[in-house]
Amino acid sequence: MMIKKAKLALCAGVALAAATPALAQDRCPIPTGEGSYADLVALYTEFRNWRDDIAIVGEISDSAEWQGIEDWSDQAVERRRRTIAEMLDRIQTLDVAAWPREQQAEYLAVRATLDEQNFLLNVSKPWERDPGFYVDRMLGVTFADLSVNGDDRALLRRQLQGIPVLVEQAKRNLDNMAADYADLALHNLENADGVGHGHPFREVPPAGVIGWYDDMLARADANSDLRADIINARVAVVDFRDWLTEQRPRITADAGVGEENFNWYLEHVKLMPYSARDIILLGERELQRLWSMHAIERNRNRNLPELQPAANAAEYQRRIEETDRRVREFIVNENFISIPPYINELDTNVPWIVRPQGRNFWEEVQYRDPAPDHIHAVIPGHRYDGVVERNNTHPIRGHLTDGARVEGWGVYLEEAMQRAGYFDDMPRSRELIDIFGIFRAARVPADVWLQLNEMNVDQVIRYWRERVPYLDENVARVDAEIYLRRPPGYGLGYTVGMIQMQQLVADAKRLQGEDFDLMAFHDDFMARGRLPLSVLRWEITGIDDEVCQFWDRDPLP
Structure with missing residues (x-):
């Protein structure tokens, strides 16, 4: 990767070594102010209350005077900008260099959350750009x-x-x-x-x-x-x-934020050690890898019958229940991850629907075998992940959620469960895992191209449908809309987050050698909350070759 050589030079000589208590301030420009860790917790709590203290949609006061639907008038926006600028000034005054690594990690995650609001208010501006x-x-x-x-x-x-x-x-x-x-x-x-x-x-x-x-x-x-x-x-x-x-x-304006702004966002909000061009390369490479694996898997299974979708709602429900039982048994028996006692029934993401125009992408996969999406989105994926977070009482880690951490974990699980043996006796289902990965990987360059204004929504839909089996126009359009209109870079978080997750597992295994325990690692990972993966990698392994660059905060372009 070619990104940020000047900043990475700050970390020159930092070996891939065992964990250290914290980063050395002489290598990385960590704030050395007077504020305490308690001040960080107070600031984040204040931010959360400020962010959430917005009028309910359509709310009118008793006097019938309009209070605003998340009032986005010029005056209200300026008040928000002043508030977030003041919070960003305050967070720079804390004595972060004196804190242990876990608290330094939380500092970076909180500052990134503030900068996400900063970017929304000063670059994305959906209230004036997006009907x-x-x-x-x-x-x-x-x-x-x-x-x-x-x-x-x-x-x-x-x-x-x-x-x-x-x-x-x-x-x-x-x-x-x-x-x-x-x-x-x-x-x-x-x-x-x-x-x-x-x-x-x-x-x-x-x-x-x-x-x-x-x-x-x-x-x-x-x-x-x-x-x-x-x-x-x-x-x-x-x-x-x-x-x-x-x-x-x-109306002729572009929707994307442009390359300079997007690179700033990747570094300061996503806390990713990659440029936009790096990420395109990663996504295209992963797309090629998965298509080649899919071709080999299809050849391996060439004499086997194709999976057929469930014939009705009752059969589909039986498949879901059997998948849930089988997944829960597997992840415990195979030392993959534990199931806390508060994890109960988690339902499913894809209900049974008979559509006149036929099944959509998710239904084409899920109705054949619920396992790919159940692993990604139910257990031990998103729903499991969300319940763990809701049971985390930490004042920062129990509330802060990074999108690439959430989606990267979900995509990581798909191939991880395959390699762990879950699909050993389900060869055609392994093909569905490939198809899920192909769609995630195809999102990556398209997500970047949307933000760089190198493709529009219609072009992205065509790009995806040419490369992703089963993909229908409706799912493609909805996903393009989500990843264009959500905070920038959400769509790339699936595959790039998976790559970061795999890097973390590789580092931890190499450092611990034969003492590495996969279940203990996954349980510890979950307990640390949903901070950005680059920060979690440093916190867990002590390897600081990525996070060093994040301390030097640049102003918005």
């Missing part, structure tokens, strides 16, 4: 239970009454819209996403956000006191659709 920022907020209220009473019903009414105000706020603020963002918002206003991410199940999915207001109106009794508010909210949403359609011919 979907408001469309998302228009949608959520439509899923409400209309039978609620008392304070809950009053809140629902205020939320509905807030939608017209939200639309007017959107029209005022959206003065720098990006073309991809506008097209995605218009699509979502009028069309079902074809996936149903977070939507209540409907046999015939409503036609976009506007369709969900129709669904809500159909659920309201003829004499319901909410009908007028639902109708007024729908009128406002249609008006926003019409306004955005009128604006669209004049």
Whole structure:
């Protein structure tokens, strides 16, 4: 890798050695102020409260004065910018050099979290660039239970009454819209996403956000006191659709943040030791590796029958239950990871749905064998991971979540469980693991190209569908939208996080030799929380060849 040679020179001579108490300040520019570790905890707690202390969507005060839906007026944005700048100034005044390594690791993770907000406020600016920022907020209220009473019903009414105000706020603020963002918002206003991410199940999915207001109106009794508010909210949403359609011919801006900003984000927020170009190379190499492995696996299994999807919901449920039982037994019996007593039933990520147009990508895999997604997203993946975090009482590690740590762990598990032997008697299921990995790897360069404005959403969809078996247009579009509109770089976190996770396991095994215990390692890893993987690698192994560069914080480009 060619990134940041000047900064890496600070770490020259640091061998891959056994753990040390903390980084030496003479090698790395660690703050040497006066603040204590308790001040870091207090600052992070203050940040979390500030971040979460935002008006509920559609909330109107008792005096009927609009309080703002996450008020993104110019004045409110400037207040936020001043607050986060002040917090970043304060975090630089702490005496971090005097702390033990575990606390130094938490410092880097907290500062990265502050810088993520800093980047959102000063570079991403979704409130002025992305109409979907408001469309998302228009949608959520439509899923409400209309039978609620008392304070809950009053809140629902205020939320509905807030939608017209939200639309007017959107029209005022959206003065720098990006073309991809506008097209995605218009699509979502009028069309079902074809996936149903977070939507209540409907046999015939409503036609976009506007369709969900129709669904809500159909659920309201003829004499319901909410009908007028639902109708007024729908009128406002249609008006926003019409306004955005009128604006669209004049919208030409790119959606990505650009290479200089993205490289800053990778270093200061993702805490990754790679540039954008490095990451493209990593993703393309992993995509080639997995396709070659898939070709070999397919040849190996050439005389075996293909896996068939479950025929009905009952059969699919039996497959899920058997997979859950088998995975739980395997990870304990094979010394892979322990199951804490608070880990109970964790459900599944992919429900049974019969779609007129046929199965989507996730269903093509999951209905054949639930194991790939169950391992990644249920146990010992995301749902297991999330419950462990909720049971972590640490004031920082129990609340801080890095996306690449979460997704990297999930993708790491897919191939790790395969190598551990879970799929030894399931040869065709090994092919599904390959397909999952292929999709994760294909996301990596495309995620970067979106942020560098070298591809748009339509081009990314074509790129993916040419390379990923079973991938349908709906899942491809939804994923492209997620990874363009989420904080930059989320899509690359799956495969790059896996690479970082594999690096950590390799380092730990090499340092511990025959004393290395996989279950003990995984349990310790989980107990440390969801900090960025480069930081966890340093904390666990003492190897500081990556983290040294992160101490020298550059201003935003």
